[in-house]
Each structure stands twice: as C-alpha cells, then as structure tokens.
Amino acid sequence: MSAAGSTRVPGVNEISTRDRERLIEAALAARENAYSSRGHPPFRVGAALLAADGRVVAGASVDCVSSGERRVRGVLRAVCAERTAMVAAVSEGMRAFRAVAIASDVPQPVSPCGLCRQVLDEFCTRELAVLLVPGDYRARVGAGDAGGGVRVLALGALLPMVDGPFSRMTQG
C-alpha cells in the first residue's frame, strides 16, 4: 500500500504528500467562496492547481445568470472552479502544472466537465494528476481513512484522443 496521501498511479505525475495536502486544502477552502446566482440552488466547487514551480492557485465556481436569459428561463452560465483557477494562474504568468484538486459538496468525487478538460489540456500534459476530492474528505480523514476517498487519475484518462497542444506533440 502506498504511503497515505502520496500519488503513485502509473502515467500520473507523482506529487509529495505535503503538496497533495496543500492542494486539497486549497480546493476545499476555495469551495467556501463559490457563488451561485440568487434563487438558484448552489452547487459549490473549489479547485486548486499545483504549478510546476510549486505555487498553488485556487478558484471557486461562479454561476451567473446572463441578462438575456434571466426573464426567460434563468439558465445559469457556469464558470467552473477548474477554469477559474486556471485563468487566475495563467493571468499570473504560470504556464506549467503538475496537479489539480477538485472538491464539491457531494460525497462522490466530481470530475471536470468537457470544457474544463479541454482547458486543462491546453496547459497541462496528459500526466497531470487530477485529484477528485469527496465533499466529506475531512470527515473521512477524521474517521481514520488516511486517503480521504480521493480518486487520482491522469488528465489523459479523462480526455482520451484529444486534439490539444500537448497531444499533437506526443501522439503519432
């Protein structure tokens, strides 16, 4: 069995236990800042990126109603937490990343939507470690589950056969 918290998955960037904990805590903290337009049930998500230089950049989901739709259907236009974090990181000049953690309120780990997978692929290799954090992670750890139910997989597993900047370089 691997050490508690380390990520040893074939084809996935390995990150230290300390970085893993930093990343998960940053995603859980960002979740607290998630926004959902008034009158819409919130689905709070936080995400945190581990840049290649060790910096951690977090983002929260921001669900707004566009003005044209407010009177008709009230459809929410989501900026997912993963994209919030990536846009913030890129705006700070970061261009390379080793891992991302994603946490919501539900006990099942939630995975990035298609658009977020594509945006991650724009800046990350297929070995990016994607940590899917259950909403009750802290309770699980407190109950003795050292891994906290976190699922770890590679971006390449989430986005097979993608036509992105890195896959163009690495696929035949």
Ligand SMILES: [Zn+2]
């Ligand atoms: Zn998304």
